[in-house]
Amino acid sequence: MKLLVINGPNINMVGIREPAIYGSRTYGEMCRLIDKTGDRLGVAVERYQSNVEGDIVTCIQQAYGNVDGIVINPAAYTHTSVAILDALKAVNIPAVEVHISDVDAREPFRQVSYPGIYCEKTIKGHGFQGYVEAMEYLYNKYGK
Ligand code: DQA
Secondary structure, three states: OEEEEEEOOOHHHEOOEOHHHHOOOOHHHHHHHHHHHHHHHOOEEEEEEOOOHHHHHHHHHHOOOOOOEEEEEOHHHHHOOHHHHHHHHHHOOOEEEEEOOOHHHOOHHHHOOOHHHHOOEEEEOOOOHHHHHHHHHHHHHHHO
C-alpha cells in the first residue's frame, strides 16, 4: 500500500505560526511522525507540502494510478478550493481530511470545507495525531 500525505499553505510554518492554535511542534517533527507511522504500518508514504493551489491539484492528479489513499490537510484552501475538490473527485482515490485545530470551534468561515465533500472522513482538533489516525484509518480499510 502507498499513502500520499498532502499539506497545504502555511503548514510548513507550524511551530512558528500561531502556537496557541497549532502548537509548538514543527513541520519537521510532523514529517518524522508521518514517516514513523508509515514504517510502523508497513506502508510506503509520500509527503507533499505546497503553498500553491494549482501545485496541490497537480500532485493529486499525479497520484492517479500510483497511490492507494490520500491524507490531506488543505489548510486555508479547505474553505475556498473547488479545484482541490474536483481533483480528488477526478482521481477517485480514498481520502481523509485532517485539520490540526478544531475548525468547528473557530471562525464561521472555517466551518465550510470543499475537499471535505469528497473525503470519507474528517479528523479535526487532534493536533499532529490526526495524521496518524487518518493513516491508520486508510490502512485498516484499504491496506490489509
Ligand atoms: C487548518 C485550519 C485552517 O482553517 C487553516 O487555514 C490552516 C490550518 C488546520 O490544520 O487546523 O491553515 O487546516
